[in-house]
Amino acid sequence: MLFYSYFKTLVGKEVTVELKNDLAITGTLHSVDQYLNIKLNNIRVVNEQKYPHMLSVRACFVRGSVVRYVQLPPGSVDVELLHDATRREARGG
C-alpha cells in the first residue's frame, strides 16, 4: 500500500506515464487506486504523430498492469519521508 499512498500524494501534479506498448502520456494525475490504475486529465501524447488515434482524447484511464514507468515531477519526492515510510512498512507496522 506504500506506493498507493505515495501516488495519492502526487494527485494534481503533472506526470508522464510510459506504457508497456511504448506509448508515453503526459497529463495531470487525477486519481490512482489500489491496483495503481491511473486517471489522467488534460493529456498529451509524446510523439503524437506516431499515435494519431490519441489526438482526440482529452482524459483517460490507464490500467495499472500496462504501466512501465511513471515519470515524476522534479522535486516531488520527499526522500526522507519515503525512507521512514518504507522502514515502517518493513517492520510491519
Next chain:
Amino acid sequence: MVCSSTAAPLQLRDGRKIIGTLCSFDQFANLVLSGAKERIIVGQQYSEIPLGLHVVRGENVVLLGQLDAAREPPPGLELVTEAAIKQAQRAEREAEKMKGLILARFDFLSDI
C-alpha cells in the same frame, strides 16, 4: 474509471482501438461497450467497422479515454471505406515484412 454516456475510445493490448459507449465495468476493468466500432488507422486514413455490443476482458485493456468532441474525428485524418482501409493495412504489413527481410539480410554486417 471514466464513466459517461458519450463514446469512449478503448485501446487493447493487441493494438486495436474500439470506440463505444461504456455501459458497465468492474474492479478488473472488464468492460461492456455498446454500439462499439473498431477504428483502423493507416497513415492518414481511417475507417470504422461496426461491431455492436462488446464485452472486453480486463486484462486486454490498455487505456480507456474520454473523447474531446471538438477534436472528433481526429484532425488531419481522412475517412475511407472498410475495403480501402483493409487494403492499406495489407500493404502496410507487406512493407513491414519486406523491411524485416532486408534487415535480416544485412544482419551479418553488425557482426563485423
